[in-house]
Amino acid sequence: MEGGVSSGGATAAPLNVLVAIDDSDESFHALRWALDNILKQKSETDQNSTVVTIAQVVEPLPRYAFPVVETASKVQEENAARVLSRAFEMCRDSSLKAKTIILEGDPKDKICRAVEEMNINLLIVGSRGLGQIKRAFLGSVSDYCSHHAKCPVLVVKPPPKKT
Amino acid sequence: MEKPVMVVGLDESEHSFYALEWTFQHFFSPPENSPFKLVIVNAKPSPSSVVGFAGPSAAEVVTYVDRDLKMIAARVLEKAKEICTSKSIKDAICESVDGDPRNVLCDAVDKYHASVLVVGSHGYGAIKRAVLGSVSDYCAHHAHCSVMIVKRPKMKH
Numbered sequence: 001m002e003g004g005v006s007s008g009g010a011t012a013a014p015l016n017v018l019v020a021i022d023d024s025d026e027s028f029h030a031l032r033w034a035l036d037n038i039l040k041q042k043s044e045t046d047q048n049s050t051v052v053t054i055a056q057v058v059e060p061l062p063r064y065a066f067p068v069v070e071t072a073s074k075v076q077e078e079n080a081a082r083v084l085s086r087a088f089e090m091c092r093d094s095s096l097k098a099k100t101i102i103l104e105g106d107p108k109d110k111i112c113r114a115v116e117e118m119n120i121n122l123l124i125v126g127s128r129g130l131g132q133i134k135r136a137f138l139g140s141v142s143d144y145c146s147h148h149a150k151c152p153v154l155v156v157k158p159p160p161k162k163t
Numbered sequence: 164m165e166k167p168v169m170v171v172g173l174d175e176s177e178h179s180f181y182a183l184e185w186t187f188q189h190f191f192s193p194p195e196n197s198p199f200k201l202v203i204v205n206a207k208p209s210p211s212s213v214v215g216f217a218g219p220s221a222a223e224v225v226t227y228v229d230r231d232l233k234m235i236a237a238r239v240l241e242k243a244k245e246i247c248t249s250k251s252i253k254d255a256i257c258e259s260v261d262g263d264p265r266n267v268l269c270d271a272v273d274k275y276h277a278s279v280l281v282v283g284s285h286g287y288g289a290i291k292r293a294v295l296g297s298v299s300d301y302c303a304h305h306a307h308c309s310v311m312i313v314k315r316p317k318m319k320h
Contacts, residue, residue, distance in 0.1 A: 041198030152313040155303050
C-alpha cells in the first residue's frame with residue numbers, strides 16, 4: 001500500500017517535500033520555519049533521504065496587451081528566478097537536497113496537481129493569517145490545499161505581529 | 164536544550180491512528196535521536212454534546228453515554244501507549260482531556276508550547292464539513308502553531 005507503515009524500522013522513510021512559495025514574506029517565513037524546525041533535523045539524522053522541491057507558482061500574464069507582454073513576462077521571469085534562487089540558497093545552507101520548479105497558472109490547482117505528479121509526501125504552505133471574512137473573499141491557497149492535496153499538508157502560521 | 168514539542172490529536176478513528184503512525188514513521192524513527200518531544204492528546208467529548216435531547220429519561224442516558232465515552236477514551240490512550248512502546252518512544256506524554264476536540268487541541272498547543280500540531284483528517288467533502296464541523300479546519304486556523312494535517316491517501320485505480 002502506498003504510504004504503508006514500516007513496523008519497527010530503524011531508518012527514517014524518505015521524504016519528498018514540496019514547499020510552495022511566492023514572493024511574499026509569509027512564504028519565506030514558512031520556508032525558514034520548515035527548514036529550521038522540521039527539515040534540518042531530518043537532514044541531520046539521515047543525509048540523503050529528504051528532497052525538498054521548491055515550487056513557485058506564477059499567474060500567467062494576460063495576453064491582450066501585445067507590446068507590454070514581452071517586457072512584463074521578462075520581469076516576471078527575473079522575479080521568479082530571484083525568489084527561487086533565494087529559496088534554494090536557504091535549503092543549501094541547511095544541508096538539504098533541493099530543486100526548484102516554476103508552475104504557471106492558478107496556484108491552488110497547480111500545487112495539488114504537482115503533489116500528485118511528483119509523488120510528494122509532505123506539502124508545506126505558508127498562511128497569510130487572514131480572518132474568516134477576508135479568506136472568503138480573497139480565497140486561501142493554504143485552505144484549498146489542506147482539503148484537496150493528496151498528501152499531508154503542513155500549514156505554517158505567520159509570526160505573531162509584534163504591536 | 165529542550166526539544167520542541169509535537170502534539171498529536173488522537174480520537175478513536177482510523178484516520179487519527181494513521182496520522183499517528185505517519186508521524187512516527189517520518190519524525191520519530193529512529194526514536195533515539197528524534198528531534199521532537201511527543202505529546203498525544205485525546206479529547207473526550209462531554210456527554211451533553213452527544214445526547215441531543217432533554218427530558219426525564221435524558222439523565223439516565225447521559226450516565227450510560229458518559230460511561231461509554233470514558234471507555235472509548237481509555238481504549239484510545241491504551242492503544243496509543245502500546246504503539247509508543249512498540250516504537251521504543253520512551254518519553255511521550257499521553258493524556259485525555261474532557262471537552263470539545265477543537266478547544267482541547269488548541270489548549271494543549273498553548274499548554275505545551277508546541278511547535279507543531281498534527282491532526283488526522285476525515286477527508287469530508289465541503290458539505291459534510293460545513294454540517295459536521297471539522298476539527299482539522301478549526302485547528303488549522305486557530306492553533307497558535309503550525310498545523311500538519313495528515314490524510315490517508317485515497318486509492319485510485
